[in-house]
Each structure stands twice: as structure tokens, then as C-alpha cells.
Amino acid sequence: MRAIIFSIILLCYSYEVFAQINLADSVTNEPVVGATVYSDKGLFIGMSDEKGKIDIDSLKKVDISQVTIQHVAYENMTLSYEAFTMSNRIVLTQRNIEIKEIVVTDRSQDDYVVLKGYFRVHDLMNDKSRYLYDGLIAFYIPLKGKDRIRFQLLEYRLFANEESLAEANKLFGKLLSERPQLPTFSRESVVRHLPKGNSLIAEGDKRVIKGDGLNLGFVQHTKSGNTQVYFDRVPPQSVIKRKLFRIRGEQYRGLTIENYSHTDLDNPAIENLISRVTSHVGAVQRKKAYGYVPMESFSEFYVTERSYLSEEEVKDLEGSFTRSIYLEEKSKYTKAFWEDLKGYNIPPLAEGVRKQLGNELKEY
Numbered sequence: 001m002r003a004i005i006f007s008i009i010l011l012c013y014s015y016e017v018f019a020q021i022n023l024a025d026s027v028t029n030e031p032v033v034g035a036t037v038y039s040d041k042g043l044f045i046g047m048s049d050e051k052g053k054i055d056i057d058s059l060k061k062v063d064i065s066q067v068t069i070q071h072v073a074y075e076n077m078t079l080s081y082e083a084f085t086m087s088n089r090i091v092l093t094q095r096n097i098e099i100k101e102i103v104v105t106d107r108s109q110d111d112y113v114v115l116k117g118y119f120r121v122h123d124l125m126n127d128k129s130r131y132l133y134d135g136l137i138a139f140y141i142p143l144k145g146k147d148r149i150r151f152q153l154l155e156y157r158l159f160a161n162e163e164s165l166a167e168a169n170k171l172f173g174k175l176l177s178e179r180p181q182l183p184t185f186s187r188e189s190v191v192r193h194l195p196k197g198n199s200l201i202a203e204g205d206k207r208v209i210k211g212d213g214l215n216l217g218f219v220q221h222t223k224s225g226n227t228q229v230y231f232d233r234v235p236p237q238s239v240i241k242r243k244l245f246r247i248r249g250e251q252y253r254g255l256t257i258e259n260y261s262h263t264d265l266d267n268p269a270i271e272n273l274i275s276r277v278t279s280h281v282g283a284v285q286r287k288k289a290y291g292y293v294p295m296e297s298f299s300e301f302y303v304t305e306r307s308y309l310s311e312e313e314v315k316d317l318e319g320s321f322t323r324s325i326y327l328e329e330k331s332k333y334t335k336a337f338w339e340d341l342k343g344y345n346i347p348p349l350a351e352g353v354r355k356q357l358g359n360e361l362k363e364y
Contacts, residue, residue: 019055019056019057020053020054020055020056020088021048021053021054021056021084021085021087021088021089021090022052022053022088022089022090023035023048023052023053023054023069023089023090023091023092024052024089024090024091024092025074025091025092025094025223026091026092026093026094027094027223027224028222028223028224030052030222030223031048031051031052031053032048032052032071032073032074032092033048033049033050033051033052033230033257034047034048034071034072034230034255034257034277034279035047035048035052035054035069035070035071035074035092036069036070036071036279036298036350037054037059037067037068037069037070037084038067038068038070038350038351038352038353039060039062039064039066039067039081039352040064040065040066040067040068040351040352041062041063041064041352042129042350042352042353042354042355042356043060043062043124043127043352044060044124044281044296044298045059045060045062045064045067046058046059046060047253047255047279047281049236050215050216050217050218050230050232050236056085059085060127062127064081065080065081066078066079066080066081066351066352067079067080067081067084068350068351068352069084069090069092070347070350071092071347072257072259072275072277072300072302072347073094073095073228073259073275074092074093074094074095074347075092075093075094075095075347076347076348076350076351077090077092078351094224095345095347109310110143110308110309110310111142111143111144111309111310111311111314112140112141112142112143112308112309112310112311112313112314113141113143113270113271113306113307113308114138114139114140114141114305114306114307114308114309115138115139115141115270115271115273115303115305115306116136116137116138116139116154116303116304116305116306116307117136117137117138117301117302117303117304117305118134118135118136118301118302118304118337118341118344118346119134119135119136119137119182119183119299119300119301119302120132120133120134120299120300120349121133121134121180121182121183121297121298121299121300122297122298122353123178123180123296123297123298124294124295124296124297125164125167125168125293125294125295125296126164126167126171126293126294127294128161128163128164128167128360129161129164129353129356129360129361130160130161130164130165130168131158131159131160131161131180132158132159132353132356132357132361133156133157133158133159133180133327134156134157134338135153135154135155135156135157135333135337136154136155136156136337137151137152137153137154137182137301138151138152138154139151139185140152140309140314140317140321141185141187141270141271142187143271149185149186149187150314150317150321151182151185151321151322152317152320152321152322153182153322153327155332155333155334155335155337156327156331156332156333157331157333157338157363158180158327158329158330158331158363158364159356159357159361159362159363159364160180160329160361160362160364161356161360161361161362162362163360171286171287171290171293172284172286173286179326179327179329180326180327180329181325181326181327182325182326182327183276183278183299183300183301184278184299184325185276185301186270187270188270189229189258189260189267189268189270190229190231190256190258191207191209191219191229191231191266191267191268192267194209194231195211195233197211197212198210198211198216198233199211200219200266205220205221206218206219206220206221206265207219207220207265207266209231211235212235214235214236215236216231216232216233216235217229217230217231217232218230219265219266219268220265221262221265225261225262226259226260226261226262226274227259227260227261227262227263227265227268227272228257228258228259228260229256229257229258229259229260229268230255230256230257231255231256232253232254232255232256233251233254233255233256234251234252234253234254239251239252240254246286246287247284247285247286248284248285248292249282249283249284249285250282250283250284250292251280251281251282252281252282252283253279253280253281253282254279254280255277255278255279255280256276256277256278257275257276257277257278258273258275258276258277259273259274259275259276260272260273260274261274271306271308273303274302274303275300275301275302275303276300276301277298277299277300277301278297278298278299279296279297279298279299280295280296280297280298281295281296282294282295282296283295302344302346304344329364330364331363331364
């Protein structure tokens with residue numbers, strides 16, 4: 001009898017060990033938070049939490065043979081689904097983004113920092129890619145006062161899944177079918193405008209974002225010398241529910257990850273930004289007959305150039321700024337900018353998503 005009980009305990013312990021996958025930095029052993037997992041068909045199936053853990057039971061149950069793990073600061077990793085789910089610990093290799101710094105002896109004359117870089121947005125509905133678009137953009141961010149952010153959309157390409165667009169029109173109508181739009185950008189870190197009830201609290205050598213006694217994220221210096229911000233507006237093991245007329249929405253993740261060159265933990269300086277990634281995972285219901293439709297959106301921005309301008313210099317550029325955040329549904333580029341990403345160590349598309357380009361996702 002004692003042997004049987006011991007075997008049961010051992011079995012339960014083994015299940016507990018392998019029910020979670022721990023993602024870690026290959027050099028520092030720090031947990032890798034906010035890594036996304038894609039299937040070989042390009043579907044989002046899961047994400048690591050604030051402790052770098054992925055709960056196997058929470059993964060989307062779809063037909064999968066391979067997965068790709070993707071993170072803003074690490075090289076993509078592709079492995080078989082079996083190897084993935086049987087792994088207790090997976091180590092990821094850091095990706096270093098080198099940005100040419102502008103040496104300025106006196107910044108008192110500078111009114112704007114210009115962050116030029118690469119953006120990419122992947123929008124999914126009902127477990128299908130709906131839009132994927134990427135391009136080059138320059139944000140003109142005021143360093144003083146409360147002037148608005150200006151931007152120049154330089155190049156972009158747009159892919160759309162016509163079947164998914166038709167399904168969106170059927171489920172939500174044309175008025176509620178989202179148009180492709182540029183990633184939102186703020187002049188400050190997400191920690192400077194936390195939702196009401198959330199606060200940034202010092203705990204040792206890091207800052208923890210708390211809401212209703214729960215940890216929602218952190219700000220910390222990494223061993224590599226950078227500063228990382230992680231914030232999920234949806235508390236652990238909970239759902240944010242909203243209602244607008246007959247439309248009901250549920251949000252399961254509302255994640256923002258920011259990476260900076262070394263900066264203040266309490267007030268990360270936007271001019272030191274290296275990358276910003278946001279992820280929104282949820283579901284929307286318009287009619288009960290259709291049920292809740294899964295919706296996911298992933299937005300990435302990577303700084304490739306940084307410069308500074310005076311207010312007069314920005315005024316001289318006024319006529320060149322882009323006015324609308326919505327894209328014309330037609331690609332506009334003069335060069336294959338996506339072929340230069342490797343030189344900036346920007347992560348490539350997950351393999352399953354890349355295979356959709358030119359197939360399910362047609363270029364417009």
C-alpha cells in the first residue's frame with residue numbers, strides 16, 4: 001500500500017512539473033516574460049506569464065505539429081509540439097538591437113526626439129489571420145510641454161485574408177469591422193499612465209506594478225544592462241468584461257512590454273526606448289447565435305534610428321506629417337525594407353505566419 005501511495009505522489013509531482021513550461025534566458029537564467037507561442041499554421045496558442053511560465057492546460061487546443069516561440073528580445077525558437085509540451089525548461093538566446101546613438105553636448109535646445117523604426121501588426125479573428133502589415137515609421141515626440149506626437153509613415157505593405165474579412169462583416173457588420181491602423185504610441189512609458197487603482201511600488205532593486213493586491217507587472221534592470229517594463233492590465237486568472245449596446249467583450253490579456261537602454265526605473269525615458277510590443281487577447285460577441293469570437297492583436301515597434309530636433313526644425317516639416325492613423329488599404333513602398341530586419345536583429349515572423357503570406361494572406 002505504501003508503494004502505491006508513493007507512486008501516486010510521484011505521478012502527481014511529475015504532472016505538476018511538466019504542466020508548466022519555464023522559459024529562461026540562456027545566459028542570465030532570468031525568466032522570459034511575454035513570449036508568444038505560434039502554431040505551425042500561424043495561430044497564436046499561448047504566452048508566458050510574469051514569471052516566464054506557460055501553463056500547458058491553457059494552450060489553445062488545435063492541430064499542431066510544431067510551435068515557434070517569439071519574443072522581442074530573443075531569437076525565435078521552433079521545435080516540435082511534443083518536445084515543447086514535454087519540456088520543463090526552455091532557454092532562449094538574447095537578440096541585441098544596436099542603435100546608432102546621436103552624441104549631443106547640449107540638449108537644452110532640443111524639443112523633440114525622433115524615433116524612426118520598424119513596425120509590424122498581426123490581427124487575428126476566430127483563429128484566422130485577418131490582417132498583417134509592417135513598415136517604416138518615424139515618431140516625433142515632444143520632450144517639453146504637452147504638444148502632440150507627430151509621425152511620418154514612410155513605407156508599408158499590407159496583407160489581408162479575404163475569407164476572414166468576409167467573416168468579420170457577417171459577424172459584426174462593416175461598421176464594426178476594424179480597419180488596419182498604425183500602432184498607438186505614447187510620449188511616456190506605460191508605467192506613467194497606469195489605469196486607476198494600479199500603482200508602481202519599490203520592492204528591492206525592482207519596481208512592481210500592483211492592482212488590488214495583485215502583481216500586474218514590473219520594471220527592472222536586466223543583467224544585460226537594459227531596462228525592461230512588463231505590464232498586463234488584466235489581473236492573473238481573471239477576465240475584464242465590457243458591454244456596449246448589444247456588443248459584449250472579454251479581455252484575457254492586455255500586455256505591454258517595453259525595452260530601454262539603461263534608464264530610471266520610476267520614469268523610463270522615452271528617448272531611450274529600444275522596442276515596444278503590445279498584445280491584446282480576448283473575444284467579442286454581437287449575437288448570441290454566433291457566440292464569443294476569439295480576437296487577438298499583436299503590435300510591435302523597434303527603434304532603428306534616434307535623433308533630436310528643435311521646435312523650429314519640426315515646424316519646417318509640418319507638411320510632411322501623416323494625418324491619419326488608418327492605412328489606405330494598399331501597400332506603398334519603394335524598397336524591400338523587410339529584407340533589412342536581420343541587420344537590426346529584429347525578430348522575423350513566426351514560420352507559420354510567414355507561410356501565409358501570398359496564400360491565405362494576400363498583399364493589397
